[in-house]
Amino acid sequence: MNSAIIDLSLWDLVTVYSLLLMSVGLAHLLRAGQSRDLFWSGLRMFVQLMVIGYVLHLVFALESALPVLLILVVMTGFAVQTIGARVEIKMPNFYRVVGAAMLFGCGGMTFFFCTLVIGLEPWYDPRYLIPLAGMVIGNSMTGASLAAERLAAEFRERTEEIETALCLGSSVKLAAEPAVSSAFRAALIPSVNAMAAMGLVFLPGMMTGQILSGTEPLIAVKYQIAIMCVITGSVALTTFMILRFGYRSYFTPYQSLRED
């Protein structure tokens, strides 16, 4: 058995893309109207990942902190923009609040893990920092979007409840509490489910990748456990900060529910 990973040739990639073409064919057969989407996203994936591959290749070779940080900032920026696209009612200073929460939550957790736990040397080692931060940012983005969406839905559904509470002399914070806790729960559900099913239903991507590239399975498992804790921590912290500032946007300055 060879412990080094087997490279894929261009021909190998062409072979697997035939599977995508098969999917396009099936979609066409069922008139799902998805053939174009499938084809173009397949192509986009190829281009985007190839570009990223070359960028990472370059960054690894440069051995300098600046390009690594730049990549992390760009990733966070894209994540914040994705959250913005999903959230209908945006709080005042939406991008500043979400940006700060993502930077603080993801950045804090990643730094905690890489520096205090793994003890990276140098601290910016891109081979660790970029993929780990990517997972943390990606999951926090999903969590934050879920929380913001859930918050909007809760405020729609709980209008009567919140207004009744306000009419009884409640502060906006207390009136919004049920909506905020429900949104927080929604954001953490994927983390809870993923942790509970891990190893039984699926082998997580990072672990799979590590094992494929020759890492001892027990080490891969320990990394997976650690990254799940870091991800959950980051999702919780990011979501908490967004909700903590976000619920206020649903109220007027004179503490009643906004009408729009």
Added chain:
Amino acid sequence: MTSRELLLAQEVTASRPGDDGVPERVLQKTTLGVASGEILSVVGPSGSGKSTLLRLFNRLLEPDSGQITLSGMDIRTFPPSVLRAQIPLVTQKPYLFAGTVKDNLLASARLRRVAPPDLQSPDIKKLTEMCRVEQSWLERDARKLSVGQQQRICLMRALLGPCRALLLDEPTSALDRQTAAQMAQTFRLLANEKDLAIILVTHDLQIAELCADRVALMVGGSVIETGPAAQVLHDPEVDAARQFLLAEPAVNDDGAV
């Protein structure tokens, strides 16, 4: 208007977002007040601005211009939560929090973060009787009671705070005739015994007749006539008021429409 009014709106103008999102004026320079112990009933066709006016009094909405005072003090000088506990609003459709009747009655204290009142104290027992809330309901699931019973609990829940005035938005429209008439009696009793100022918005002229001291008739965002209940409901001075009364089910004495 004299200063005897506990709650007074002076020349208030208000807008609501219209269908296309552009604000629409729904209340024109309206002046209206209510004194302690008095029931003012605001009647008028739907869309006349009655509910908007009501929601201005405890700042669920903010007027474009004009001033609203509580005991002569601009309501904007109170923190909104303090103001609302003094002027609670009871809506058409009763909203009860999940839990027992007791949980709901104690919600006011919980939400204001003060010690819960003793529901067995003589004062509160008297209030329970006035609101026709039964002691045997206390441990029951509040949302499983009838609409009429729920509305009584909403009323009592609102009164368990430092309430000085009560805003009632069509509180009887979900109830049958007899229950609605009993509610009207309750409002009268509360105004008399607890010296509450009550603004009762209703489209039900019989309810207004049953309990109101004064009636204000609103049409198209303005009060077109205001005065003692009997006069406004039976012998209005303004033509438009007469037309509205003719179009409405007759106000009569046997309690049937």
